[in-house]
Amino acid sequence: MNQRPLDGHVGLVTGGGSGVGAAIARGLADRGAELVLTGRREDRLRQLAGETATATEIVPGDITAPGVPERVVDRTLERFGRLDMVVHAAGLFEKRSIEDTDDAFWHRILEVNLRAVVSLTRVAWQHLRESGGQVVLISSAAALQGFPDNTAYAASKGGMNAVGEVLREEARPHGIRILTLCPAQIDTELWDGMAPDSVRAQMMHSAGVGELVAELVASDRSIDFGPISIQPPSNPWDSK
Secondary structure (H helix, E strand, O other): OOOOOOOOOEEEOOOOOOOOHHHHHHHHHHHEEEEEEEEHHHHHHHHHOOOOOOOOEEEEEOOOOOHHHHHHHHHHHHOOOOOOOEEOOOOOOOEOOEEEEEEEEHHHHHHHHHHHHHHHHHHHHHHHHHHEEEEEEEOOOHHHHOOEEHHHHOOOOOOOHHHHHHHHHHHHHHOOEEEEEEEEEEEOOOHHOOHHHHHHHOOOHHHHHHHHHHHHOOOOOOOOOOOOOEOOOOHHHHHH
């Protein structure tokens, strides 16, 4: 069995400095992929780059800012000469009731979780066509099920799922694979201040999710996947 099935492949991971993004980056590197990590916290990116098993470039920046998607893709091509996968792991999770969801909050959540995904994918698309690459969308269970105080977040993730299904159709003629993952609760810093330790202890581990995503990316390309829902064995909030 090939222990490094992604040798020669280059992956671009957003939100690569922490949480699920960092876990996915580690999983991809362990399977041989070279990486470009982008995110807002340069110190986190630099630390992870020093720990990965393969060559890793960091491009600090806010992926929602004008010109940043182009800069990240350009740097990827300058360093590695190709682009085989884009992993959209950057995300913003904040709960507000419908009464408190003002326009500024609504636009901020959709800007990070949806518009930036479309922008970066558009910039990378031609290069993914050339490599027959893959796009990984880290969506959420909130795209599939309603939760209180989640109007903006659910809209952004539901939109991501819809974009993924459209991309799947546009990708077929070019041999690009689209993977959409819809996880329920994962223990990351997104839950800081929002869930007690007893609840977080029952959530999925980010390392396990990262390994799963890396395995899906490395899987037989004759297999396609629809949106994949994953969740802890039991509701973490039942342990509160």
